[in-house]
Each structure stands twice: as structure tokens, then as C-alpha cells.
Amino acid sequence: MSAKSAISKEIFAPLDERMLGAVQVKRRTKKKIPFLATGGQGEYLTYICLSVTNKKPTQASITKVKQFEGSTSFVRRSQWMLEQLRQVNGIDPNRDSAEFDLLFENAFDQWVASTASEKCTFFQILHHTCQRYLTDRKPEFINCQSKIMGGNSILHSAADSVTSAVQKASQALNERGERLGRAEEKTEDMKNSAQQFAETAHKAETPPGLLVRREFRNGTQAFRSPQHGYVQKLTHMK
Numbered sequence: 001m002s003a004k005s006a007i008s009k010e011i012f013a014p015l016d017e018r019m020l021g022a023v024q025v026k027r028r029t030k031k032k033i034p035f036l037a038t039g040g041q042g043e044y045l046t047y048i049c050l051s052v053t054n055k056k057p058t059q060a061s062i063t064k065v066k067q068f069e070g071s072t073s074f075v076r077r078s079q080w081m082l083e084q085l086r087q088v089n090g091i092d093p094n095r096d097s098a099e100f101d102l103l104f105e106n107a108f109d110q111w112v113a114s115t116a117s118e119k120c121t122f123f124q125i126l127h128h129t130c131q132r133y134l135t136d137r138k139p140e141f142i143n144c145q146s147k148i149m150g151g152n153s154i155l156h157s158a159a160d161s162v163t164s165a166v167q168k169a170s171q172a173l174n175e176r177g178e179r180l181g182r183a184e185e186k187t188e189d190m191k192n193s194a195q196q197f198a199e200t201a202h203k204a205e206t207p208p209g210l211l212v213r214r215e216f217r218n219g220t221q222a223f224r225s226p227q228h229g230y231v232q233k234l235t236h237m238k
Contacts, residue, residue: 003047007065007074012051021125022049022065023118025111028099043069048102048111050082050126052133060133062102080104082134090123090144123148 001009008019025046047065052058060082067074089101096116100123102109113119123141127148130138141149 003045003067007047007049010074011049011063011065011076016054017051017061018054019049019051020129021122022047023122024114026114028110028112047074048122050122050129052129058133060129078107080107082130083137085130085139087140087142088123088126088144089142090148093143093145096120096145120145120148 003024004019004022007022012019025048027046045067047067049063049065050060051063052060061079062082062085063079064077065074066077084105085102086105087101087103089103091097091099091101098113098116098119100111100113100119102111113122123144124147127141127144
């Protein structure tokens, strides 16, 4: 199980919440701690997670989750409602960058994601969630690449892919129906041509006006006219 799947199961599922996305981060600048108590928990991994409640009305939140060195479990730390988010800073709109800032009503953090692509994916989900669940005072997205803000997000791309697949399948069915229709028409034409050929060949077997005679063992003779379609039977007289 991946770390993000474990976080979703351990941290959010028990509270009837659904995790939409997460990004592993490190601080760009270390926090100044005036006093460090002995017996600290040591190194840790940090994840910024976005989640929503399953119950209506839906509430979205951003949660800081940590995993300390030597532990397989995750710990919930700070949490903010999505309404408290004021600004999302992508740092550089002209290139892929792993750095970003999050400004809340009462907090400000400077982060660097594990990869630029992971940050981009999280930003796309975050932007979409803000547009969907926030009606007033949406956060400001600054210094972000256009692919994050526009219609090229992974969510829109997924929807476009499904729509495209349905359209292709429908087109394939239509084309197949047309091919079957043409095949049926061609079969009917071939059948009609075969019947006409058989009738023509049958008429050509016997010249016009010629009677076909057939003699049976009992002495009976039969004459058939192809043009008039009648049979005349005569009894042979000994």
C-alpha cells in the first residue's frame, strides 16, 4: 500500500472523510525553534492533504500529516478549513517548479514538493476543489502555470478522455451498422441476379416452339411446351 493510500485509510476514512489528493513536502526554510526539548521524535515525512466530508453539506479542509522515522503510522497535525486559505503561490509561472507557498488566515508556509509533477497534480486538484466547494472569497492563485488554471487539468482531461472514448465507440458502431447494411444490400442484389440468371438459363435450354417428349415404360408419352407451360400425355397404342 502506498503512503497516500495509507494516509487516506488511517487518517480520513475513520472520520468519514475522503482524501482528494496529497503532496509530500519539505520546508524551504527551517522553522526557528527557540527551545528544542530532549527526547524529540527525530526526522519525519510531511504530507499536505486535501479532503472533503462525505456528509452533506460538504466541507473541505487542508491537513498536515506527518510520519516519523521508524514508524509505519501517520499522525494528523495542523488542519485548516478550505475557507481559511487565502493565497496559493506557484512561485514560477514559466517553468515547472516544485516550490510553492500556502497562505492561510493565521499561518504561512513555504514548501518544496518531492517533484514538480506531484506539486502540479496537487495544485490542479486544489484549484478544482476551490471552484466547486467555495462560493465566496475563493483563494487567489498566483504565479501558477496556465495548465493548472485552465481546462487542461487532469480532471478535465479525464472527462474529455471518457467523452472521446464514448464518441469513438458510437462512431465505430455506426460504421459497423453501415457496413452490415451495405453487405445485406449486396447479398440481396446477388440473390436477385442469381435468380434472373437461372431463369434466363432455363429458357435458353429449349428453343422456342420445340416440344419436349418423354416416353415412359408403360407406353405413355408426354409432351411439354416451355412457352405455354402445359403437358400433353398420350398413350402408346400397340
